[in-house]
Amino acid sequence: MKEGFFLNQLTGLNDTGLGTIVWLIWLALMMLFLFYPTMSQRIQLGYMLRDLERKLARLKLVKDEVRDRTIDAIKRIGKPEKDPTQDIDRLMEFFVIEPESMDPYGIVYKLEHILETGESKFEEEVRKLSPAAEEYKVKTLANLVEVARTTNYLYRIVRHYYLLGKRTSNIYLILQLQMLMPQLMEMTEALRLASYAFAYGQPIGDGIGVLAVAKLAYGKEKARYEIAKDTTVSEIEFENRRVLIVRATGPGGTVGRPGEGVKKLIEREGDNVKLIITIDAGLRLEGDESGKMVEGVGVAIGGPGIDKYKIEEIAKERQIPLYAFVIYESIVEAITPMREAIAKAADTVVEKVKSVLLEKVPAGSTAIVAGIGNTVGIG
Amino acid sequence: MESFPPSKMALRYVPPLTFLKCTACGTENSRTFKEEDYVFKKTNEVCPKCGNNEMLIVAIYVKEKEKKTLS
Numbered sequence: 550m551k552e553g554f555f556l557n558q559l560t561g562l563n564d565t566g567l568g569t570i571v572w573l574i575w576l577a578l579m580m581l582f583l584f585y586p587t588m589s590q591r592i593q594l595g596y597m598l599r600d601l602e603r604k605l606a607r608l609k610l611v612k613d614e615v616r617d618r619t620i621d622a623i624k625r626i627g628k629p630e631k632d633p634t635q636d637i638d639r640l641m642e643f644f645v646i647e648p649e650s651m652d653p654y655g656i657v658y659k660l661e662h663i664l665e666t667g668e669s670k671f672e673e674e675v676r677k678l679s680p681a682a683e684e685y686k687v688k689t690l691a692n693l694v695e696v697a698r699t700t701n702y703l704y705r706i707v708r709h710y711y712l713l714g715k716r717t718s719n720i721y722l723i724l725q726l727q728m729l730m731p732q733l734m735e736m737t738e739a740l741r742l743a744s745y746a747f748a749y750g751q752p753i754g755d756g757i758g759v760l761a762v763a764k765l766a767y768g769k770e771k772a773r774y775e776i777a778k779d780t781t782v783s784e785i786e787f788e789n790r791r792v793l794i795v796r797a798t799g800p801g802g803t804v805g806r807p808g809e810g811v812k813k814l815i816e817r818e819g820d821n822v823k824l825i826i827t828i829d830a831g832l833r834l835e836g837d838e839s840g841k842m843v844e845g846v847g848v849a850i851g852g853p854g855i856d857k858y859k860i861e862e863i864a865k866e867r868q869i870p871l872y873a874f875v876i877y878e879s880i881v882e883a884i885t886p887m888r889e890a891i892a893k894a895a896d897t898v899v900e901k902v903k904s905v906l907l908e909k910v911p912a913g914s915t916a917i918v919a920g921i922g923n924t925v926g927i928g
Numbered sequence: 929m930e931s932f933p934p935s936k937m938a939l940r941y942v943p944p945l946t947f948l949k950c951t952a953c954g955t956e957n958s959r960t961f962k963e964e965d966y967v968f969k970k971t972n973e974v975c976p977k978c979g980n981n982e983m984l985i986v987a988i989y990v991k992e993k994e995k996k997t998l999s
Contacts, residue, residue, distance in 0.1 A: 607938075738939045745941050749963050752944075752988050760967065767968060800966035886944045892989035926988055928968040 594720045597727050601711050604730055608704040611737050612697075615744040616641065619697045622748040626686050627679020636678055640694050641701045643671060661855045671695070685801030686750070688779070689925055692802035693747035700740050703733060735881065742885040747802055752926035754882040754891050758828040758849075759796045759927050761874075761898040762920030766794045776813050780805035787903065789912040793818075795919040802925035808856025811917055812863050823914045824870055825860065826905065828898055829921035830883055830891075831875035840890030841877045842897050849873035850921050860919075872905060874898055887926075944990045948983040950975035961988060 582588060616637065623633050645667040648659040675691040676682075682690060707726065714723035746753050752760065766783040775798065776782045783794040793814055797805030807827075815822050829849035833839060848864075848871055850857045864871050876894045902918060910916045946965045947958045955977040965971075965985055973983045 742939055742941055745943075749961070750966065751961060752967060763968060800969070881939070885939075886942075887989045889989050889992045892987050926966045928966045 590720055591718070594718060594723060597720070597723050598711070598715055601707075601723065601727060601730070604734060605704075605707055605711055607734070608700075608707055608737055611741045612700045612704045615697045615700045615741060618744050618748050619693050622693055623675075623678055623690060626682045626690060628681035629678050630680070633678045636674070637694065637697070640671070640674055641698045643667075643674075643698060657855055657858045660853060664853065664855070685799070688801035688803045689747055689750050692923070692925065693744060696740050696744050696747060700737060700744075703737055703740075707733060739881040739884055742881075746884070746886045747925060750800065750802075750926050752887045752892075753884055753923055754878045754887050755830050755884060756887065756922045756924055756927050757830050757876045757878070757891050757895060757898075758920040758922040759799065759924045760887075760892070760920070760922075761828050761876075761895040761902070762794045762796050762918055763799075763927055764895050765792075765899050765902060765918065777806040777809040779803040780807060780810040782810065782814065787906055790906055790910050791821075791915040792906065793915060793917045795917060797920075797922070797924040799924035800926055800928040802923055804852065804921070804923050806856065807850065807919045807921055808859035811919055812859045814917055815863050815867060815869070818915055820867070821915045822867070822869055822917055823910050824872065824906070824916040825864055826872045826874065826902060826916065826918045827860070827921055828874045828902070828919070829876075830878050832883075833877035833879055837877050838890075839878045839882055839888065840894040842894055842901065843875050843877065844901070845873045845875065847871055847873050849875050850919075856921075870909070872909070874901060942990050944988050946985055947987040947989075948973060949986045950978060950980050951982045951984055952980035953978040956986070957983070 620634055620637050623629065623637065627633075645663060648656055648663055650656055671694070672687065672691045675694055676687045679687055679690055707730075710722060710726045713719070714726065743753065745751070762783075766785055769785040769787075770783045771786060772782075772784040774782055776795065779798050781796055781798045783796075785792050785794065795807050795810045795814065797803050797807070811825065825848075827849040829851065831843075831849065833841070848857045848860045850860070860871070863869075876891060876898065878888075878891055882888055882891060906916055906918075944961045945958045946961050947956060948971065949956050951970070953975060955975055957976060965988060967985055967988055969985045971983050971985065972981055974981050975983060
């Protein structure tokens with residue numbers, strides 16, 4: 550028999566120098582994986598950490614870009630006496646602590662108080678930094694600082710889990726973070742575009758509810774007054790029906806207090822209110838068309854739930870039906886400059902609201918139509 | 929398991945357009961957005977058709993690209 554016959558039978562290779570070398574390398578790798586089983590996991594961890602590092606770098610870039618845009622906007626609009634950079638950095642770390650929920654009774658009003666305190670403090674700080682800005686521009690700048698605060702928070706959270714996973718070599722932690730990264734990156738990019746909208750006072754997708762009711766009221770107002778902080782009521786007459794239109798006071802960036810506004814109106818009007826309609830932007834599912842209007846029942850309001858609670862409470866007490874119209878849009882479209890499809894949906898909503906008022910509200914009675922959303926860029 | 933690289937997720941900022949309507953003849957016009965614009969603002973801009981010097985801002989939005997239709 551040929552020398553090396555059995556060795557060739559074992560390896561399945563002809564007795565060439567290259568074949569032997571390849572076989573030896575293969576054997577060495579096998580032995581390595583046999584005696585060091587976590588090596589593949591470490592390789593995968595290293596790969597995921599490098600991917601996260603690139604994304605974290607992008608998050609930092611966006612955070613710094615939004616911060617710089619905020620500082621420029623405050624300097625341009627507010628004309629502060631001293632450099633606002635340090636104050637902006639301080640505001641970017643501003644926090645609000647939620648109330649204790651162990652005993653949930655009364656938590657809505659506790660949360661309302663805390664959020665109102667936080668909001669007024671935040672606005673006051675921005676107002677101090679922008680002495681030359683008009684009141685409505687202070688509100689828009691406060692929204693811009695809020696965007697900067699959110700991008701900073703997103704960056705810090707991702708950095709925290711990245712460094713923690715790296716330090717402890719915890720592949721499961723890194724895996725969970727990596728699974729969430731596409732959504733977090735999308736959110737960050739949306740916030741970057743939102744910073745443009747608030748820096749220049751452009752309407753955003755979330756303002757579609759306000760835009761719709763503003764179109765309903767335009768040219769027909771019999772009276773206009775403030776019912777709650779940053780919240781306006783426009784009284785119109787429609788086909789012998791009195792319609793009270795509640796919305797945030799524009800053109801500054803604010804959502805107002807529509808819940809408080811609706812509650813005060815009902816307390817004032819008594820049993821004459823026969824219907825409450827709320828109009829808001831709603832998150833669409835993937836595959837849904839942006840700008841599509843859908844109708845339903847309930848209170849279409851986002852946020853922490855305070856306004857929604859107040860409207861539901863008083864509607865239940867007075868047995869007033871609640872109708873809702875929602876305009877589909879993505880989370881990106883909600884906070885970025887308003888798109889054409891969404892802007893054009895306002896006209897569809899107005900026609901639909903008119904038909905519902907004719908159908909459901911008897912002549913001589915009153916209906917409340919609340920346009921929910923951020924009113925930046927909408928007067 | 930690599931997710932999309934950051935450069936592919938970056939969104940491009942497209943400035944919105946301001947749409948104005950003449951309060952006299954109803955002609956609609958559009959131009960690039962200016963910082964002081966807001967919807968329902970009355971401006972002193974001149975109507976290109978009738979020369980009236982009051983135009984109302986009726987909309988501000990990002991114009992969508994026209995979808996090409998196959999003929």
